Amino acid sequence: MGTIVIKFGGSSLSTTDKIKQAAKRIANYKEKGKKVVVVVSAMGKTTDQLLQLAEQITENPAKREMDMLLATGEQVSISLLSMALTEMGMPAVSFTGWQAGIVTEKVHSNARIVDVKIDPIERKLSEGKIIVAAGFQGVTEDGEITTLGRGGSDTTAVALAAALGAERCLICTDVTGVYTSDPRYVPQARKLPAISYDEMLELANLGAGVLHPRAVEFAKNHKVSLEVRSSTEDEEGTVIEEEVSMENNLIVRGVAFEKDMTRLTVFGLKNEITGLSSIFSELAKSEIDVDIIIQSQTDGNKTNLSFSIKNKDRQAAVNVLESQKETLGFESIEYEAGLAKVSIVGSGMVSNPGVAAQMFQVLADKDIQIKMVSTSEIKVSAVVEEAKMHAAAQTLHEAFDLGAVAEEVK
Amino acid sequence: MGTIVIKFGGSSLSTTDKIKQAAKRIANYKEKGKKVVVVVSAMGKTTDQLLQLAEQITENPAKREMDMLLATGEQVSISLLSMALTEMGMPAVSFTGWQAGIVTEKVHSNARIVDVKIDPIERKLSEGKIIVAAGFQGVTEDGEITTLGRGGSDTTAVALAAALGAERCLICTDVTGVYTSDPRYVPQARKLPAISYDEMLELANLGAGVLHPRAVEFAKNHKVSLEVRSSTEDEEGTVIEEEVSMENNLIVRGVAFEKDMTRLTVFGLKNEITGLSSIFSELAKSEIDVDIIIQSQTDGNKTNLSFSIKNKDRQAAVNVLESQKETLGFESIEYEAGLAKVSIVGSGMVSNPGVAAQMFQVLADKDIQIKMVSTSEIKVSAVVEEAKMHAAAQTLHEAFDLGAVAEEVK
Structure with missing residues (x-):
């Protein structure tokens, strides 16, 4: 039974209604017989609200305390999404970064993942549960909560996909895929069915933040098959893999x-x-x-x-x-x-x-x-x-x- | 150097201004040369807001996921209060329930504390740091987040005071102490300087939730000296100890x-x-x-x-x-x-x-x-x-x- 990792960004989870929608999409994959691990960001504007609270207290917050504060954002999302899945008859269990075994270096606000201790997640997967893991956050070997910086949730998803040997890591986002150019300014732009890691890295600034370069690099290094796709629509997204088939191998991709x-x-x-x-x-x-x-x-x-x-x-x-x-x-x-x-x-x-x-x-x-x-x-x-x-x-x-x-x- | 534990409830932390006020009061104790451990609840209405989110998702949330959700409330408070203390030149470090070693039985939403692994807190105390620990939450031996139910933050404070051998556990709250009766209805009611654990247990419903009976019992069993006092005013509160001096030992206390x-x-x-x-x-x-x-x-x-x-x-x-x-x-x-x-x-x-x-x-x-x-x-x-x-x-x-x-x- 194949495992897939599905990542939802904060804008796809900004309200409880959107969380329920996301749960329905996740249930589809589960019904196809996959083992499913979901990685989520904080709901919509949560991170901004937490930053505002901190600003009201001090202009120079300790990074350790900022990580402590911001990590609550995803913890809210994972619990609510797990509830929504369970409510649909899809038993789910939430994992914070430390519970998911996301071990990072001892750096606050921009830590890199150094290890993924996958046992607890694998145990719950084997019980048939959907796993809902907090993106963006991890824990040091001595139990300090860290965050991964920009694109952190994408990186968490890729790291879990790599550790679990997942067949694919889906990045569900506001756009339906990676385009040959920005459709707002280049009307002829079309969605690419597939693209290589390196091309994705070079195109990273197309479509503003579709996928963080750090996550793409991580995926490249661990040969994780990525797919960028819509969090609300059914159409196929853009697959990001090492080798893109000749057919699609245009000289210029975007x-x-x-x-x-x-x-x-x-x-x-x-x-x-x-x-x-x-x-x-x-x-x-x-x-x-x-x-x-x-x-x-x-x-x-x-x-x-x-x-x-x-x-x-x-x-x-x-x-x-x-x-x-x-x-x-x-x-x-x-x-x-x-x-x-x-x-x-x-x-x-x-x-x-x-x-x-x-x-x-x-x-x-x-x-x-x-x-x-x-x-x-x-x-x-x-x-x-x-x-x-x-x-x-x-x-x-x-x-x-x-x-x-x-x-x-x- | 004596250790004191100070607990602040949610209404004493409902805004960032109140958090700064609380930080000032805490700093006073630190300046008196005490080792200081602060235990906090979630800010003001945070818990209600989280409960509302869950209600929008399901009428029957899994208790495990409710604990996951609610535990974020105190995590926000501890980080903000630590920032406020550090901003005042009082280095502070926050601890979630699991980081503070609050080990509970494997029961969600109403767990009892079974152990306090105090090493991490003692290490930071010995570095001169103020500890800001999350009340109301703990962790099971196998890493599940639990909450302690009603009066949970009081219980956390008493448990930490017992484990640290603190000289006193201050419960800072909306009222200035324990009264002979409810002053709203009995104009002659006056604040008691001292009261025994058993009397406090019997009077628990005086002044609506001043101190949860469970915390009083815990304090009684571990001989922790408690003091209920105002979170904003300087006057002495009511001390709760095993033996109350004869002088105050009226036949009827309240x-x-x-x-x-x-x-x-x-x-x-x-x-x-x-x-x-x-x-x-x-x-x-x-x-x-x-x-x-x-x-x-x-x-x-x-x-x-x-x-x-x-x-x-x-x-x-x-x-x-x-x-x-x-x-x-x-x-x-x-x-x-x-x-x-x-x-x-x-x-x-x-x-x-x-x-x-x-x-x-x-x-x-x-x-x-x-x-x-x-x-x-x-x-x-x-x-x-x-x-x-x-x-x-x-x-x-x-x-x-x-x-x-x-x-x-x-």
Whole structure:
């Protein structure tokens, strides 16, 4: 008898009615003869409400106490969902993170799972019970409650699926799957039937938070078959697995985009071996995420360095660098805001050297200037003016025939 | 360095402002050089809100899942109170029931504490931390979350005080102590400086839920010195200990009263040896609490039996008995509603045989008819018409000089 793990996010559990709906969907899988483990987040706005309470007490809560506080959110969901399942004649039993044996490192607010002690869950599964486990939370070896940080419930689901050798881990969410691009801005966008882990990682910012990259990585490392699907509708979702069948193996699988970017350029940087590392160490210390980095040679002693950051980090980045101008050894800084990044993603492009060139040509034909470029094995990103971001995405989506199968699928 | 345990109820923690106030009071004790363990209930209406959520899901929640749900209430309080203390420069660390080592029997919703594994708390105490432990909840030996039922947080506080050998367990609540009678109805009522465990048990229904009888019993068995006092005001409370000093050892310590009672009389019950036990077994099966029981002989074969129950249980009691009329073997049932019980309590009455007689005389002088009587070593109860309950209480309070010290105290 196969085991499946089903994860429901907080928005799918925001009211008791939604909890009952989720219970019905879960019951379907149980009726198909599966062993079922459900992983849930806190109900809807619960986490925000708990954060508000903490804010009323202190601006600097101890992380240990925040974990203690936030962990109550999922504990409410698991008990209510278990009640709803049992009420439907589907005996269910809830497990907190520590009861489910989710052992983490000794780090509060952003702990990583180091072990899953699966015995208690397996015992209840073998009794025919549905397991409802709290996502997002774990326990250290010495009994401290921890939380897993962003995407934590997804990670819990994948970790349990891996430990139980589940045949699939379903991530039930607000969207029906992973799309070739964001349908709000690219009308031709269609749902992908399947995608590889790496492609999913590169497309992670499509459809805002469908699946946290950390969970995808965990799934990749443990070969857990994932499926992103709707928490309310019956249609098939998008399967995420190591190998995607040739049939679906388009050269480009999707077009992602992201706005609010700034390009910052450091001019006249001394061409010393430690120059780059010094600059990015300083930025990292201030927790400024740097995305694309381009270094261009000017003459033998000096170099210019451009990199992209979020708009919101711009002032902090400039301040940090200016304050260290002497030490870092550069002449001046300039920046250009109002930029965006558009990326094409697909594992097929590894063996298709012309893909990047085709992308640049398509953008050039539409008079879209490329400000920066970055490439990986399965992704090409171009930084363009933010005003042209959606046009660029639509053009690329069309040029790479991503909407082509749409009619067949529907 | 002495240890004290301080318990705060939910109404003393209903808002984040009240939590901050509680933190200030706790800090005072810490500053006096005590090791401090705080036990808290869920914030204000939290438990009611959680119960409402469960009701929206099912009318018959599994008790295990209710415990899972309700246990989140105290977990929120402990984290917030720990934050508030730490914010004041008083490092504090929160403990759930299972972290605090509160081991209970394997019964959900009304478990009894069987062990307290005090090591983790002692370790943190020795580091100078204030401990904030969740009341009302525990864990079974095999890791199931349980709750302790009514008065559970009081019991947790007493159990921790016993296990830690604390010098005192403070129960901080809405009232400033234990009174000779309910001040709302007996204006002369005054706060008692001290009272014995047994007296407290008999007076438990004075001042509605000041301290749960179960916690008092636990304290008595483990010789824990209790003090009931205000959660917001500085004045001394009422100390509850084994021996109360002679000075305070009045014959009668307080007057309690309780309304909404019904007297039910079973006529013509066959005088068989199993008659009584059969009747009260049937009532117990239907969870009907019986208070005073009086059996009167009529002739050799028949007896009449009267007992008092709550008004709300009257119909159920009549139904249960009528349905078993044949088996139980009685002739008819009658009841009188609109009754109340008035009691005088005091360990001094053990050696004062005239106390009951004096009570009856006082009531007779006021033309208050006694419908039933029950006596124990330290209590005499009389059932009277509900309309005369307050008058009876005031008369007895005066007759036994309970208000006498009031002027001196104030």
